[in-house]
Amino acid sequence: MDLLIAFVITLALITAVSLWYRISPFFTLVGGAILFGLLSGMTLDATLEGIVSGLGKVFASFGLIILCGAVIAILLQEQRQAEEIVSDIQRIVKNPPALAGFSGYLLAVPITCCVTAYVMLQPILDCLETDKLRRNVLLYLAAVGSIISYALIFPTPVVIPLFTAFGTGTSALVYNAVAIPLSLTVLAGAILFYRWARPEVSFAANPLQPGDIRQDSGYGxxxxxxxxxxxxxxxxxxxxxxxxxxxxxIINFIMLVGAVTAIALAPNGIRATGLTKSAKHAGMIIFDICGAGALGYVIVKSGFTEGVLGQLIFLIPVILVPFILAAVIETAQGSRVVTAVITAEVLAGSAVVGAIHPIPLILLISAGSCIVSYVTDPYFWLVQRTTGDDINTVVKNYTLPIALAGIAILVVAIALEYLVFR
Structure with missing residues (x-):
């Protein structure tokens, strides 16, 4: 079967299974890898070998990093220290929407999971604001803020595979010198978006004061x-x-240092239970990402890169190929990390990599991962449950601002490619 047709069929079935059964992405992605391998003409044995290789490759890259992030997150949560962090931020950031957005933005990077950052912030923001409309705006901004930093800043599980695949000869510091100001600008734009889209929601009548979050925390x-x-x-x-x-x-070392610090400072009673919960939480995340590695590796072994991508370059501008590919993969399965892993696997070694500077290339893929955050996105349903809003409202307040953020990143990436790096 034609590889492009096999690719479309595989993504369509992954989408359908995700919507109908809501099972772990690991099983849908591994199942998709088997289906694509057989449709593309690979033997079952070669397909399974590709799956095992893909699983091992991704686990080696992400296993330690994600476990360390989970340890930090769970131990903070068990000691209610996330509330203390938000309380400290509150002394500098007085505006409630900015507080929510920046808190999500800040926590998502070291915790290595935007969903975990949101789960930690949700009960805190519930206590900050009792009015449902204002509380929901804070929740939406925390979610959007966490996604913006998670999709753009190195080192997160979204950016790591992209930087590893395409960042040869490029410093991570140079990349972040572009990504951090860009992400903060996009976050500011998201905060302004809510002021424009929700004019009926005003925070002026209920300003937050230092100490609102933790009454016993004092001012230090x-x-x-x-x-x-x-x-x-x-x-x-x-x-x-x-x-x-x-x-x-460096990535593994700094995350180990952070996790060891969190473990050393945790009380004895919390340390043991926190580590057990951390292992369980990290395992769920790691397996889903490993499933992406399996599918990506099988796609590459099928010859997809040489065949289909070579054709696409003649049909659409090369600058848009990474963006469109990432957007299609994100639409099918909903995980930004999975999108990054598969896109990195597919594009590595292709003519696209040689035609675009690494920094714009990474930004293009990050932009594509933000375009369609809809029903296949587990984060979408988490936000819907915690806000209690209907699907149309969640689309307006979650899907749309993230898509606009993706478009803004796309525009900046194209401008950098043509105006700075050429």
């Missing part, structure tokens, strides 16, 4: 809550300048 900085993140920041120059580690070594 909660250093124990911030300690894992401070340790990660300190570990970056140490790993780079003193230890001379590679990019892969």
């Amino acid at each position: 900085i909660h250093w124990r809550a911030w300690a894992p993140f401070i340790a990660i920041l300190v570990a970056i120059p140490v790993s780079f300048f003193l230890l001379g580690l590679s990019h892969v070594g």
Whole structure:
């Protein structure tokens, strides 16, 4: 069968199974890998070998990082330290929407999961605002903020596979020098979007004051809550300048330092239960991402890159190929990490990589991963459940602003490619 037709059929069935059965993405992605391998003419044995290789490759890249992020997140949650972090941010960021958006933005990166960051913030934001309309605006902004940083900043599980595949010869610091200001600008745009889209929701009548979140917290900085993140920041120059580690070594080293700091500071009673919960939470995330690696590896082994992508380059501008490919994959299965892993696998070694500078290329894929955050996106349903809004309202307040963020990132990526890197 033609590889493009096999690809479309596989993505369509992944979408249908995800919607009908709501089972773990791991099973739909591995099932999709088997289906695509057989449709593309690969033997069952070769397909299964590709699946095993893809699983192992992704686990080696992400296993330790995600486990460390889960350890930090769960131990913070068990000690209610996320509330202390938000309380500290509140002393600087007085505006409630900005507080919610920036809190989601900030937590998603070191925790290595935007959904986990939202789950940690949701009960805090529920306490901050009792009015349903205002509370929901805060929840939407926390979700959007977490996705913006998660899709753009290195090192997150979305950016790591893209930087590993395409960032040869490019410094992570240089990339973040572009990605961080861009992400903060997009976040500011998202906050303004809610002021425009929800003019009936005003926070002026109920301003937040320092100490609203934790009445017993006082006015000092909660250093124990911030300690894992401070340790990660300190570990970056140490790993780079003193230890001379590679990019892969730096990522794993700094996350280990953060996790060890969180474990060391946790009380004995919380430490053991927190580590058990962390392993369970990380395992669910890791297996889903490994399923993406399986599908991506089988697609690459089928010859898809040489065949289909070579044809697409003649049909559409090469600058749009990474963006469209990522948007299609994101629409089919809903996970930005899965989208990044599969897109990196498919594009690696293709003519597209040689035609676009690594920084715009990574931004193009990140932009595509934001375009369609709809019914196949597990985050969409989590936001719908926690806000209690109907689907149309969630589309307006979650799907639309993320799509607009994706378009903004796309425009910046194209501008960088043609105006800066050529």
